[in-house]
Amino acid sequence: MARKKKAEEEPEEPSGTAGACVLVVLSGVVVAVVFRVSVTVGILALWLLGTLSLWRAARRRMSDSSATPPPPSGSTLYAAHGYEVERVQEGPGEGMTILYPVRGEEVSEA
Structure with a gap:
């Protein structure tokens, strides 16, 4: 009977939040290892990652989907x-x- 219940239950889909949590934890481990090797290298690495993230965000184009449509021409x-x-x-x-x-x-x- 236990097999029937397992077969009837739908398999759970992986959560996007769980994947994000795994990436955050892995990133934290990598940063901890880099700081353990050398504090100076860790600080420089964080500055480099922050600069690259800021540069990438500034270069990204915004979509026009939220722009207000122009007013109808000739209409008062x-x-x-x-x-x-x-x-x-x-x-x-x-x-x-x-x-x-x-x-x-x-x-x-x-």
């Missing part, structure tokens, strides 16, 4: 505000836009 109706825009003025900062609504004209939701 902005859905987020619910009114027509009288004029659009570029602000003092880069990418800053100031919208001046037409006074007293609220656009109804249709």
Whole structure:
């Protein structure tokens, strides 16, 4: 009967967290061994790894998936505000836009 229960149970998939924990522990062991050999070499190795990590992070390109889509061209109706825009003025900062609504004209939701 014990064999049937084992056969019916689905095998567990390895966890990504467990793999990350193993890598952290192995990295700690390597750093400890390097510091045990020579403190100076350990400090230089940590500085080198930190510099390489920072350089790699700075060179990585960010995806455009989180960028705000451009406003529709030729349209003066902005859905987020619910009114027509009288004029659009570029602000003092880069990418800053100031919208001046037409006074007293609220656009109804249709």
